[in-house]
Amino acid sequence: MRETAYWLINIACAIVILVLLGVHMGVMHLDAILARLVGTVPEPLAWENMVNRGKSTTQVVLYIVLLGTALFHGFYGLRTMLLEFFSSDRAARVITAGCVTAGGVLFVTGTAVTVVFALNGAG
Amino acid sequence: MAQLTFRIRRFQPGRGDTGWQDFSVESSPGMTILDGLHHIREHQDGSLAWRHSCRMGVCGSCGLIVNGEPRLACNTQVESLTGSRISLEPLWNFPVAKDLVPDLSSLFEKHSAVAPYLVRDDSEDDGSDGRELAQSPAELDQFLQFTSCIKCGVCMAACPTLASDPDFLGPMPLTAAYRYNADSRDSGFDARKTKLAGRHGMSHCHYAAECSRACPKGVDPARAIQLLKRDLVLDLLGVRRREPAPPVDGRAPRTRDGLQAPPFTVPSPPENPDE
Incomplete structure (x- = not known):
């Protein structure tokens, strides 16, 4: 049932990505519309506001969740494509291990950068 | 002309x-x-x-x-x-x-690998004693569409995943597996699960749906595969219902959706068939 679990997580990740991209679009690109709905919103591209968002716990958590879900979704898709062309058990093990390793390294790196930025700021 | x-x-x-x-x-x-x-x-x-x-x-x-x-x-x-x-x-x-x-050998090998027949836990209910496995019209509707498959291989030829991964089970065997999994008389889900949830099973379907477009009998294999995915996920989460229909044993049984099925008796053969 491992493949079913991978597939289910992949679908769950897609939904989470969709929601987080909606939040991103709302905050970063639809701020004019958002301002009509909720009143004044900070200018999303202003340097100070960007730094403040990076230090917000909620934003940091959302960044890390987006990073994790996007990595899983992307690497699961890559693994699926590769397994179509290299379908032996040995190739499957190598491909899965490679995807887990690459995804893990990128996740740790991305999380570290996000957390360090949140703690120390841009400077 | x-x-x-x-x-x-x-x-x-x-x-x-x-x-x-x-x-x-x-x-x-x-x-x-x-x-x-x-x-x-x-x-x-x-x-x-x-x-x-x-x-x-x-x-x-x-x-x-x-x-x-x-x-x-x-x-x-x-x-x-x-x-x-x-x-x-x-x-x-x-x-x-x-x-x-x-050469359709691979088609039939994959078909037989998913146990395309009724599997019962209770071995005494193999039909040899003449007892009927009751099924309501609503239960029949769960899989009726998928019984129209004629194993022509057209859906397999249309499948883009099979073109790149010859080991992928393919739409016809997956549809056959769902047809029996959805049958209220069957309890072979666990027996088929290993094959269906494997690396070349249902999760490998990209849902191009070319199989459904090509099917000459309107079976809609892509739908069967999506329903199969749903069942495997529900099973993974431990919330799939899977009690097989009870056999009719001289009294009206309750079928899976609660309807009463009439009792069934096998007519006795004539004592002197030559007459």
Whole structure:
């Protein structure tokens, strides 16, 4: 049932990505519309506001969740494509291990950068 | 009557693909691809090989590629095709035995691998004692559509995943597996699960849905695969219902959806059948 679990997580990740991209679009690109709905919103591209968002716990958590879900979704898709062309058990093990390793390294790196930025700021 | 050109891809055992060959055929009202092939073999080339049997879209023998689309030769009329040139190839995603004859061994091996028959936990309910396994119309509706499959292989030829991964189970075996998993009389889900949830099972389907578009019987294999995914996920989460229908044993049983089924008795054979 491992493949079913991978597939289910992949679908769950897609939904989470969709929601987080909606939040991103709302905050970063639809701020004019958002301002009509909720009143004044900070200018999303202003340097100070960007730094403040990076230090917000909620934003940091959302960044890390987006990073994790996007990595899983992307690497699961890559693994699926590769397994179509290299379908032996040995190739499957190598491909899965490679995807887990690459995804893990990128996740740790991305999380570290996000957390360090949140703690120390841009400077 | 128009003159048609049947452009046929020829394969010879031991020599492989020997190229395309054109045959000129005069069309007639109601003429099918199968009629055209018969005409060619009778009047132009007796060595041309293809599979067929029933001539009415039931046996599933005459699947081939017509103008780049998997279809049945017997229920494709030449008038339904555009242009005067008709290209014919053996079904994709299968080895070729000769000309338009695909080797469907892999199809039937994958089909048998998913246990396409009723599996019961209670071995005494194999029907030998004459007891009926009751089923309500609503329970029948859960899988009825998928029983129309004629195992022609057209969906397998249309599947893009099978083209790149020959080990993928494919739409026909996955549909057959769902047909039995959804049957209220069956309890073979666990027996099939390992194969279905494996690396070449349901999760490998990209949902291109070409199988459903190509199916000559309207079975909709893509839907069956999505329903199969749902069942496997529910099973993974431990919330799938899976109690098989009880056998009728002289009293009206309750079927899975709560309806009462009438008791069933096997009529006794006549004592003197010769009379």
